[in-house]
Structures are given as structure tokens and as C-alpha cells.
Amino acid sequence: MSFTIQNVLIPVEQSYSTVDVQIIDHHIRAIEPNLEVVGTAVNGENKLLLPGFVNAHTHSSEMWQRGIIPPTPLELWLAELYDFAPLEPEQVYLSALGTAVETLLSGGTSLVDHLVLIPGKELETIAAAVRAYQEIGIRAFIGPLIQDESLTQGIPNGGIEREHETYLRSTEATLELMQEVVERFHNPEAGVNILVAPTGIQLCSDALFEGCIELSDRYNLCRHSHLLETKAQQKLAQEKYGCSALEHLKRIGYLSDRTSLAHCVWLSDADIAILAEMRSTVVHNPLSNLRLGSGIAPILKYRQAGVNVAFGCDGAASNDSQDLLEAIKMGSILHNITDTDYHHWITPRQSVEIASLGGAQGLNMADELGSLSVGKKADLVLYNLKSLSLLPRTDPIGLLILGRPTNTVDSIWVNGKQVVAEGNVLTIDVDALRQELFERSQWSINRQSHTLSEIEAHYRSVMGLSPQTPKIHS
Amino acid sequence: MSFTIQNVLIPVEQSYSTVDVQIIDHHIRAIEPNLEVVGTAVNGENKLLLPGFVNAHTHSSEMWQRGIIPPTPLELWLAELYDFAPLEPEQVYLSALGTAVETLLSGGTSLVDHLVLIPGKELETIAAAVRAYQEIGIRAFIGPLIQDESLTQGIPNGGIEREHETYLRSTEATLELMQEVVERFHNPEAGVNILVAPTGIQLCSDALFEGCIELSDRYNLCRHSHLLETKAQQKLAQEKYGCSALEHLKRIGYLSDRTSLAHCVWLSDADIAILAEMRSTVVHNPLSNLRLGSGIAPILKYRQAGVNVAFGCDGAASNDSQDLLEAIKMGSILHNITDTDYHHWITPRQSVEIASLGGAQGLNMADELGSLSVGKKADLVLYNLKSLSLLPRTDPIGLLILGRPTNTVDSIWVNGKQVVAEGNVLTIDVDALRQELFERSQWSINRQSHTLSEIEAHYRSVMGLSPQTPKIHS
Numbered sequence: 045m046s047f048t049i050q051n052v053l054i055p056v057e058q059s060y061s062t063v064d065v066q067i068i069d070h071h072i073r074a075i076e077p078n079l080e081v082v083g084t085a086v087n088g089e090n091k092l093l094l095p096g097f098v099n100a101h102t103h104s105s106e107m108w109q110r111g112i113i114p115p116t117p118l119e120l121w122l123a124e125l126y127d128f129a130p131l132e133p134e135q136v137y138l139s140a141l142g143t144a145v146e147t148l149l150s151g152g153t154s155l156v157d158h159l160v161l162i163p164g165k166e167l168e169t170i171a172a173a174v175r176a177y178q179e180i181g182i183r184a185f186i187g188p189l190i191q192d193e194s195l196t197q198g199i200p201n202g203g204i205e206r207e208h209e210t211y212l213r214s215t216e217a218t219l220e221l222m223q224e225v226v227e228r229f230h231n232p233e234a235g236v237n238i239l240v241a242p243t244g245i246q247l248c249s250d251a252l253f254e255g256c257i258e259l260s261d262r263y264n265l266c267r268h269s270h271l272l273e274t275k276a277q278q279k280l281a282q283e284k285y286g287c288s289a290l291e292h293l294k295r296i297g298y299l300s301d302r303t304s305l306a307h308c309v310w311l312s313d314a315d316i317a318i319l320a321e322m323r324s325t326v327v328h329n330p331l332s333n334l335r336l337g338s339g340i341a342p343i344l345k346y347r348q349a350g351v352n353v354a355f356g357c358d359g360a361a362s363n364d365s366q367d368l369l370e371a372i373k374m375g376s377i378l379h380n381i382t383d384t385d386y387h388h389w390i391t392p393r394q395s396v397e398i399a400s401l402g403g404a405q406g407l408n409m410a411d412e413l414g415s416l417s418v419g420k421k422a423d424l425v426l427y428n429l430k431s432l433s434l435l436p437r438t439d440p441i442g443l444l445i446l447g448r449p450t451n452t453v454d455s456i457w458v459n460g461k462q463v464v465a466e467g468n469v470l471t472i473d474v475d476a477l478r479q480e481l482f483e484r485s486q487w488s489i490n491r492q493s494h495t496l497s498e499i500e501a502h503y504r505s506v507m508g509l510s511p512q513t514p515k516i517h518s
Numbered sequence: 519m520s521f522t523i524q525n526v527l528i529p530v531e532q533s534y535s536t537v538d539v540q541i542i543d544h545h546i547r548a549i550e551p552n553l554e555v556v557g558t559a560v561n562g563e564n565k566l567l568l569p570g571f572v573n574a575h576t577h578s579s580e581m582w583q584r585g586i587i588p589p590t591p592l593e594l595w596l597a598e599l600y601d602f603a604p605l606e607p608e609q610v611y612l613s614a615l616g617t618a619v620e621t622l623l624s625g626g627t628s629l630v631d632h633l634v635l636i637p638g639k640e641l642e643t644i645a646a647a648v649r650a651y652q653e654i655g656i657r658a659f660i661g662p663l664i665q666d667e668s669l670t671q672g673i674p675n676g677g678i679e680r681e682h683e684t685y686l687r688s689t690e691a692t693l694e695l696m697q698e699v700v701e702r703f704h705n706p707e708a709g710v711n712i713l714v715a716p717t718g719i720q721l722c723s724d725a726l727f728e729g730c731i732e733l734s735d736r737y738n739l740c741r742h743s744h745l746l747e748t749k750a751q752q753k754l755a756q757e758k759y760g761c762s763a764l765e766h767l768k769r770i771g772y773l774s775d776r777t778s779l780a781h782c783v784w785l786s787d788a789d790i791a792i793l794a795e796m797r798s799t800v801v802h803n804p805l806s807n808l809r810l811g812s813g814i815a816p817i818l819k820y821r822q823a824g825v826n827v828a829f830g831c832d833g834a835a836s837n838d839s840q841d842l843l844e845a846i847k848m849g850s851i852l853h854n855i856t857d858t859d860y861h862h863w864i865t866p867r868q869s870v871e872i873a874s875l876g877g878a879q880g881l882n883m884a885d886e887l888g889s890l891s892v893g894k895k896a897d898l899v900l901y902n903l904k905s906l907s908l909l910p911r912t913d914p915i916g917l918l919i920l921g922r923p924t925n926t927v928d929s930i931w932v933n934g935k936q937v938v939a940e941g942n943v944l945t946i947d948v949d950a951l952r953q954e955l956f957e958r959s960q961w962s963i964n965r966q967s968h969t970l971s972e973i974e975a976h977y978r979s980v981m982g983l984s985p986q987t988p989k990i991h992s
Binding site for chain 2: 053058059060107108109110111112113114115116117120142145146275331333334335336337338339340360363364365367370374377378380381383384385386389390391392429430432433435436437438439440441442443444446447448450451474477478481482484485486487488489490507508509510
């Protein structure tokens with residue numbers, strides 16, 4: 045498993061350099077011009093080498109519903125998502141493969157799958173995703189998505205008394221399940237990592253968070269959660285805790301330097317100070333935040349406060365793709381409209397650092413991943429600078445981040461193992477995957493979500509929208 | 519030139535239908551199931567047919583600088599752009615081809631090239647672009663970018679007296695040039711249309727606008743211009759006219775139902791009413807508006823006021839690509855954060871209509887282009903629904919617009935002539951184009967713009983930014 049990439053362009057301080065890169069025993073062993081060839085020689089001419097990026101938040105099985113949910117805010121979108129969620133572990137396997145393929149071919153070598161569990165088939169769901177990620181060879185961080193409150197509890201009451209169904213699984217049973225998941229599947233050496241990942245304050249009790257903290261401490265697991273994605277959740281936190289969600293999570297001990305929090309759109313300056321103090325990571329999902337109308341996360345403020353930031357695609361039903369370079373571009377340029385001083389804007393090189401090192405840090409792996417550094421694991425992506433979308437030759441990183449790279453990934457190695465060559469995934473049969481996805485689906489747009497019709501009037505009322513006949517346009 | 523597309527999916531009222539489409543003599547002649555095959559039979563199975571989109575605002579020669587200009591607002595970005603603009607017509611030819619290839623492969627069959635002219639080689643510049651568009655076979659609308667004031671005049675004075683250089687070409691000479699351009703190149707039947715296109719109120723005198731109106735009326739040309747892209751331009755209009763730019767343009771007679779205006783970010787509600795009254799078109803360029811920190815154009819307000827909207831990529835140095843589907847996606851979902859009522863959000867089918875019919879209307883061609891209608895010109899795009907990025911099968915238009923389509927365009931016809939087949943451009947040698955773009959450029963990031971260094975301190979002062987040492991980060 046040794047190889048040497050020759051004559052490849054890499055970024056160095058404000059410039060580029062042409063070097064050779066030696067990879068031995070899964071790790072980067074040397075980066076210098078004119079190295080001796082160890083193992084296989086790889087021609088790096090007219091190619092750019094970067095550390096692999098991290099798709100730091102997604103839900104793989106949403107792939108089955110991408111493109112179909114009408115433009116609606118999160119709370120209504122979720123109702124429709126859950127009414128039509130896939131129920132077969134084999135579907136989870138296929139969508140995990142699809143998510144991994146798109147992540148890889150847009151520069152990602154790691155992904156965080158906040159995995160929706162099929163009720164009654166929870167372990168099978170996780171086993172299916174693990175199988176997919178092991179087969180394709182992407183570095184996987186799987187956070188089984190757990191909650192102990194039912195969907196309607198995620199919408200503020202707004203002073204209206206409501207009844208809620210009991211959630212289908214008890215807190216205790218959920219924590220027992222998580223322990224079994226960790227014991228069966230957590231295997232960092234093999235590239236499979238389990239995270240504790242309660243879905244968020246909107247649908248989880250303190251007891252569930254506390255059980256997750258205990259598991260995280262006992263097994264040294266990273267922690268993940270959604271946080272304040274929508275204005276509705278900000279309202280809900282006030283109703284539920286009488287303080288901000290950040291203050292509450294800090295009090296119960298969920299925040300830490302290995303906690304990553306998806307979205308963080310509706311934080312106050314005081315909340316940002318808490319994040320900085322606790323050294324937790326914000327995972328920015330710009331596309332889903334726009335698609336669902338959630339808002340613009342104050343990413344420039346996070347960076348100025350010293351909060352670590354990573355990029356995620358979020359699930360494919362709210363994005364509706366898994367192209368990490370698209371999320372990176374939008375997560376970079378979107379913030380230029382939030383601060384008139386362009387000295388604060390994110391530069392393409394900073395975007396690369398957020399996508400790689402920022403992602404690694406959020407997973408407590410900044411010592412091992414996220415940069416082209418001797419001694420780090422070889423999670424590497426080689427981009428073809430003769431691709432039309434990276435021409436003419438200007439600033440390769442500028443064009444990779446700000447352009448629309450298409451068919452630009454030439455080769456990928458994860459943990460030193462080659463997964464992509466000449467733009468093709470080596471480890472699975474992508475044509476067969478396409479065929480499976482085709483056969484197991486059908487074009488159809490006229491589905492009706494019964495949960496949506498149950499909750500829409502209350503949602504409109506509590507969010508101050510006009511009480512017109514609830515009608516989702518299409 | 520007759521052909522029949524068989525068994526192809528097309529959108530019909532809130533659903534899809536599988537039909538045959540007959541194209542005879544450049545036009546759509548029938549759309550029905552089970553038609554007789556006229557001319558060549560084209561297999562449309564598992565494919566989606568849509569009208570070609572319009573890339574309603576771009577500057578093709580910016581391709582030479584894509585990816586390289588640091589994150590800066592328009593006024594400073596322009597200084598750098600102009601310091602390094604290409605000076606050879608052959609470069610213009612190549613970047614016009616590149617712009618056309620990327621537009622085609624993302625669903626566009628028409629483009630509006632607001633073409634930067636090489637000083638002293640104005641006619642050669644236009645001839646080069648015309649040659650490129652004729653060769654590749656895209657429907658071209660070329661608006662030679664003209665002005666009669668120099669760059670520094672585009673930044674508000676803010677009460678500070680400044681001297682400006684005289685612009686390199688007089689108003690009169692510019693209008694004479696435009697007349698020659700129209701007489702030589704305007705040829706709608708051949709798919710080449712000349713627009714009058716003064717760059718905008720920030721760099722043009724009333725005399726230039728008035729001369730353009732006269733040409734537009736005499737030769738029946740559409741009118742194009744930038745309008746209120748930045749807050750600085752809004753300030754400038756007040757300094758220059760003592761009223762809004764819209765009021766002024768209405769007064770001098772530039773607004774009409776064949777006037778399209780790029781950007782329109784900083785309009786008041788009163789300005790929007792003027793646009794609606796004059797039936798002018800807004801060309802929305804969401805990516806460059808974000809990249810340059812210009813702001814979010816109030817597109818939902820335009821739609822509610824009945825103003826026609828089209829989508830553009832804008833030039834590749836402020837985007838930094840020419841992927842029209844990316845611009846459509848962002849120009850659709852971006853506005854969800856500007857209105858809490860999701861009933862106002864743009865649906866994927868509405869996005870398709872904006873991109874096709876909206877674009878055609880802005881070019882005064884809604885009777886001939888922009889929809890799948892019997893009698894219209896055959897500017898058609900066939901998407902491969904077995905592409906991984908359009909799987910699994912859900913709502914094809916939802917996924918095309920909200921996803922990240924990659925390698926999805928199968929075939930394109932412009933005016934009934936096939937330009938793309940099986941994803942490959944038939945009319946030019948794209949590999950040779952890549953090679954030319956490669957050879958005529960070099961990786962380089964350490965260029966210094968002297969104009970930028972001259973104007974940055976004034977810009978910061980007049981825009982109320984802290985007077986820190988002017989320093990563009992990289």
C-alpha cells in the first residue's frame with residue numbers, strides 16, 4: 045500500500061509548489077520535490093493534491109426523497125419526509141452508497157451520516173450503512189438519529205394546549221440500543237466510527253441527552269446534534285427551558301470540544317460566546333438552510349469568535365444533492381452579503397481549510413486528518429486541472445472553490461487505499477447502483493402527506509403566518 | 519432537419535406525460551402520444567424534454583479570469599478585472615466557445631453576452647464572439663458593453679472632490695461604432711442578435727443612453743444594461759440624478775418591454791412599481807450577487823408585482839462558472855430566507871418557466887421561444903433521467919432544479935439543429951478547446967492590480983468601512 049505521487053501541485057503559503065508525496069503504510073511520509081519513488085508511481089502532473097474534505101452532516105437515506113418535497117420550512121418538510129421514509133435496510137444500503145459516491149466525487153473522503161433508523165429494524169439499518177461504507181471505502185462517522193419525543197412536539201405551542209403521541213421507543217430502550225450499536229459497530233481502525241447523535245433539543249428529553257453524554261464519555265465517542273436550525277426551534281427552546289438552547293445544553297454538559305452541531309442558524313451573540321468557550325464545532329449546511337428557508341447561519345461571526353466551522357451537505361431531500369463542493373462554494377460566498385467589509389469574507393484557501401481541517405477537528409481527528417502534513421493519514425484527493433471546468437489556468441484553488449467543478453476528481457485515497465482512479469469509483473459498481481436506484485423507484489409527484497395536513501394549520505398560526513387555506517403549492 | 523422524439527417525458531399541468539414530439543423545419547409541429555415518425559427517430563425513453571433555458575446575462579471573456587479575483591465588492595473587483603482583461607480577439611473567440619459549452623451542457627440554448635470590447639479592436643472582438651457562437655450553434659444575443667465615463671466615476675464621491683480621466687472613446691464614436699456593429703452583425707434569422715447595452719447608469723451619460731434608445735427603435739433591437747447591482751450604485755444614482763436610477767431611466771425613455779436589466783438588487787418598492795409599469799425584465803444573477811457581496815435581489819417582490827424575471831450566470835470571473843442550472847437552483851432557493859410564508863417561494867416548475875419563458879420574454883421572443891408549444895422554434899434540451907444525479911426516480915423537474923445535475927444533458931437542438939448528442943458537443947472539438955485554454959494560460963496567483971490600489975482607500979471611505987491599511991487578503 046505504498047505509493048508516490050510525482051510532480052503534483054500543492055498549496056503552500058500564498059502560492060503553489062510542485063512536489064512529490066510519499067505514502068507508506070496509510071500515512072503521508074514525505075512531501076518534497078524529487079523524492080525517491082516508493083511503491084507505485086502516480087503521475088501528478090497537471091493535477092492538484094488536497095486533503096480530503098469532510099461532509100460533516102448528512103442523512104443518507106434522504107436520497108430516496110430528493111427532489112420531491114415541495115418548498116416548505118423544516119417543520120412541515122419533516123412531516124412529509126417521515127411519512128414516506130424508506131422502510132427496507134437494502135434501501136439504506138443503496139442510498140448510503142449513493143451518498144458516498146457523490147461525496148467522493150466532490151472531494152470528500154469522510155462523511156457524518158446522521159442516520160434515520162427504520163422503526164423495528166434499527167440494528168439492520170446501521171448494519172446496512174456500515175456495509176455500504178466499508179465496501180466503498182469512505183471514512184464513515186455514523187450517528188444513529190435518536191429522539192424520544194414525537195414529531196408534533198418539535199413545533200412550539202405558542203400558548204395553545206396540544207396533545208402529543210408517545211414516541212415509539214422509550215428513552216431507556218433507545219439508550220440500550222445505542223450501547224449495542226457502539227459495541228457492535230464502533231471500529232475506528234476500520235474507518236467506522238459511531239457518534240452519539242440525539243436529533244436535537246426539539247425532540248429529545250434531557251434524560252436522552254444525558255444518557256448520550258454518558259455513552260460518549262465511556263466509549264470516547266464524538267457527539268453530534270442538530271441545533272437551532274429554525275426560528276421555530278428558537279421559540280421552542282424558550283418554551284421548553286426558559287433560556288436559550290445553548291445555555292441549556294451547556295448546563296446539562298452536552299457541549300465539548302468533540303461536539304459538532306449542525307446548522308446553528310439562530311444563535312445570539314451570547315450563545316456564540318458559549319460555543320467558543322466550550323470549543324464545540326458548527327457544521328454549516330448552507331444549501332439546506334436556504335432550501336428550507338431557515339436563514340443564514342452567522343458563519344463570519346463564528347470565525348471571528350474562534351468557533352471551529354465545518355461544511356455539510358445535509359440530507360439529500362433538503363439540498364437536494366450530495367455535492368460537497370457545491371456546499372463549500374455556497375457556504376463561502378453566501379456570507380459576503382452579511383458583512384460589508386470584504387476583509388472578513390472567506391477566501392478560497394480558508395474554505396479548503398474549513399472543509400478539511402475544520403471537519404477533522406469537529407470529529408476530534410485534527411491530529412490525524414485534514415491537511416497535507418507528514419505523519420497524517422493519507423485521505424487525499426487529486427484534481428485534474430485539465431478538466432474544462434478548471435480551465436483556463438488561473439488560481440486552481442480559487443476556481444475549484446468558486447467555480448462549478450464537474451468531473452474534476454481524478455483519484456482518491458482513503459487511509460492510503462485507492463478508492464477512485466481516473467474519475468471512476470474502483471470499489472463498487474456504480475452502473476449497477478444506478479440500475480438499482482432506477483428499478484426501486486418511480487416518477488411520481490402527486491403524493492399527499494397526512495402528517496403535513498394535520499400540523500400545517502398549527503404551524504402557520506404559531507409562526508404568525510396568515511391563516512389562509514393550508515395549501516402547499518407544487 | 520426533421521425529427522421525432524419518441525416516448526419522452528414532458529411536464530404537463532402538475533404532472534408528467536409521455537409523448538412524441540415532431541420537429542419539422544426548425545419548429546415544433548406536434549406534441550402527442552403515438553405520432554407518426556417524421557424524419558429521424560430519436561429515442562426519448564427515460565429522458566425528460568424541456569425548452570432550452572436562457573443564460574440571460576454573462577460576459578464571456580471573463581472566463582480568462584475565473585477563480586482568480588479575491589473576494590471583493592464589485593467596484594474593486596472591476597478594477598482588477600479591467601487591469602488584466604484579455605487583449606486578443608482569439609482569446610475572445612475561445613472564451614465565447616467555453617461559455618457556450620458550459621451554458622449548453624447545463625440546459626441553456628440561448629445566451630446574452632454583454633461583451634467587453636478590446637480597446638482599438640472593438641469590431642474584431644464582436645466578430646470573434648459571433649464566429650464562436652455561429653460555429654457552436656447556440657442562439658446568441660450580443661450586447662457590446664459600452665460606456666463613456668471612466669472607471670473611477672462609478673464610485674460615489676461621498677462629498678469628496680475627485681478628478682477623473684476622460685474615457686478612451688467619445689460618446690459619438692461609441693454610437694457610430696454601435697451602428698456599424700448592428701449593420702454588420704445583427705442577423706436574427708442566423709441566430710445572432712445585437713442588443714444595445716450601455717453598461718449602466720454608473721458609467722454612462724444620458725447622451726449614450728439616448729443614442730442607444732434611438733438605435734434600438736431604428737433597428738428593432740432589445741435593450742440591456744446593468745442596474746443597481748450594489749449599494750454604491752444606489753448612492754451614486756442619488757449623487758448623479760437626485761432621484762432613483764429607475765426614475766431617471768424611465769424619464770429618459772430607456773425602460774420598455776424589450777429592456778432587460780441585470781441584477782436589480784437595490785430597488786425600492788416605488789422602483790419596483792416602475793419596472794412593472796414599464797414591463798421591463800429583471801435578470802437575476804444570484805451567484806455573482808453573493809460572490810461580490812452585492813446583496814439579495816428582491817425576486818419574490820418582483821414576481822408578486824408582475825415583473826418578468828430571467829436567470830443569468832453573469833460573467834465567469836464573478837460566479838465563477840457558466841453552469842446555468844447552478845444559477846437557477848441558487849436563484850430559486852435563495853429567496854426562501856426572504857419571506858417566511860412558503861406559499862410565496864419559487865417552486866421547481868416556476869424555476870423552469872423563469873429560466874425558459876422568462877428569458878425569452880426579456881428578449882422579446884416569448885412568442886417564438888421558451889416553452890414546449892406547437893409552433894415555437896425547436897430550442898430543446900433532453901435530459902437523461904438515468905444519470906446518477908437524477909436518481910432515484912422522484913420528481914424529475916424537482917431534482918433537476920434542486921439537485922446538482924452532473925452529466926445529465928443528453929441532447930440539444932437549437933433552431934431544430936442538433937448541437938449536443940449523448941452529452942457531447944457535436945459542432946466543435948471540445949478537447950481542442952481545452953488544450954487551447956490550457957496553453958494560453960498559466961497558474962499564477964500573485965498578480966497586483968494597480969487600479970485597485972489607487973481606488974481602494976476612497977472606496978472604503980465612501981462606503982463607511984474602517985480606514986485600515988488597504989489590503990486584499992488572499
